[in-house]
Amino acid sequence: MNTTPNLFDPSVLAAWTRLATSDAFVARCAILADLRLGLRNTDSGQALWLSVTENSAQDHCVQGGFGRQDVAFYLEGPQDAFDDLARGLPFNRLVRQHRLTVGGDLRCCVQNWLLLYALMRLSAQLEA
Amino acid sequence: MPYVVTADGVRTYYEQAGSGPALVMVHGASQDTLSWKYVIDLFARHYSVYALDLPGHGKSGLPVGGPHTATPDNARTVLQCLDALDIRDAVLMGHSMGGGVVAQAAVFSPAHVRGLVLVDGASVNVVKSSGYNPHILSMARINPGDWFEVSFRTLMGSAVHAQRVEDLIADARRCDPAVAFADICAFGGFRMERILHGIRCPVVIVQGAQDWSVPPESAREVARQLRDHVPVEYVEWQDVGHFPQNECPQTFYQDTRAAMVRLLL
Numbered sequence: 001m002n003t004t005p006n007l008f009d010p011s012v013l014a015a016w017t018r019l020a021t022s023d024a025f026v027a028r029c030a031i032l033a034d035l036r037l038g039l040r041n042t043d044s045g046q047a048l049w050l051s052v053t054e055n056s057a058q059d060h061c062v063q064g065g066f067g068r069q070d071v072a073f074y075l076e077g078p079q080d081a082f083d084d085l086a087r088g089l090p091f092n093r094l095v096r097q098h099r100l101t102v103g104g105d106l107r108c109c110v111q112n113w114l115l116l117y118a119l120m121r122l123s124a125q126l127e128a
Numbered sequence: 129m130p131y132v133v134t135a136d137g138v139r140t141y142y143e144q145a146g147s148g149p150a151l152v153m154v155h156g157a158s159q160d161t162l163s164w165k166y167v168i169d170l171f172a173r174h175y176s177v178y179a180l181d182l183p184g185h186g187k188s189g190l191p192v193g194g195p196h197t198a199t200p201d202n203a204r205t206v207l208q209c210l211d212a213l214d215i216r217d218a219v220l221m222g223h224s225m226g227g228g229v230v231a232q233a234a235v236f237s238p239a240h241v242r243g244l245v246l247v248d249g250a251s252v253n254v255v256k257s258s259g260y261n262p263h264i265l266s267m268a269r270i271n272p273g274d275w276f277e278v279s280f281r282t283l284m285g286s287a288v289h290a291q292r293v294e295d296l297i298a299d300a301r302r303c304d305p306a307v308a309f310a311d312i313c314a315f316g317g318f319r320m321e322r323i324l325h326g327i328r329c330p331v332v333i334v335q336g337a338q339d340w341s342v343p344p345e346s347a348r349e350v351a352r353q354l355r356d357h358v359p360v361e362y363v364e365w366q367d368v369g370h371f372p373q374n375e376c377p378q379t380f381y382q383d384t385r386a387a388m389v390r391l392l393l
Binding site for chain 2: 090092093095096097102106107109110111113114116117
């Protein structure tokens, strides 16, 4: 039985944003953040966005939705790359091995590399 | 604090402990002598241990031409340090990028090098495993500090203690970003497979099974190729990633030392 969560499922995305909003490491990396990034599944054509906003020094908010509107950059790749991301493979490993590629503003992506890691690592904690 | 000035004029910091045959430790990318802090005293029971800061790292000065972007330049620095310290020959231990540095040093000057210990530093087909093609290099150049922090966080093995991760990150973040990026270029541009035939000394290869930057398949391939012409000991630890000397220092010391003894090093 395949229990890997589909990151493009609405309930999984909702759980992801809740988890990220309450995560201390995301909070640490979200100082001064005002970022909206995307993920795009090149097999299915599905796309989602995640936004991170610092409300105050102690508070941040992560929201999510579907589509690619207003994202600064996006990570795109086939279904199996997102499955591996959800199984715990680090996103940077997938990028370095060219299974996920960056579209849009590359500079913005790498400038937010640590925040991106903070968000992406949580995908391994989501349930199908 | 101990410094030595190399023939190229780089003021190089080193730490020394113990007495006996010389064992010289060379750190990896975006790191320094602190990389060895949990194991220096252990190896100092049997060796005169020297841990070096490569140029631009830790407390060492920068070369006149800027950070070294090629492994052979760092190898020459290591050999110049041996001369400056009046070390006739030594076992060279290199971690990650430092593995390439010490392997290259052994090829440049076999008489200086009694043996090699490659710690997650036996890397072939590095572009395939680490992904450092020109596009990925252009990404890393944008933000080397975060690049290394994320790399290091994700290269730790599953058994590592959380505080040990933070120790390593704190050290790595102190590295000058320009030096850190130069390290990426040096690591990504080195082709160990091209020099293996020139290694003439015994080699110990130790490896974390969960390392994805210098993966076990790469280390096993290096061992296989070296066994054609030199004695090799290969050790691999489960649940360990790219930093065994930090992740599991006691096990690292015991197994590595035992392998060195088997090779009379």
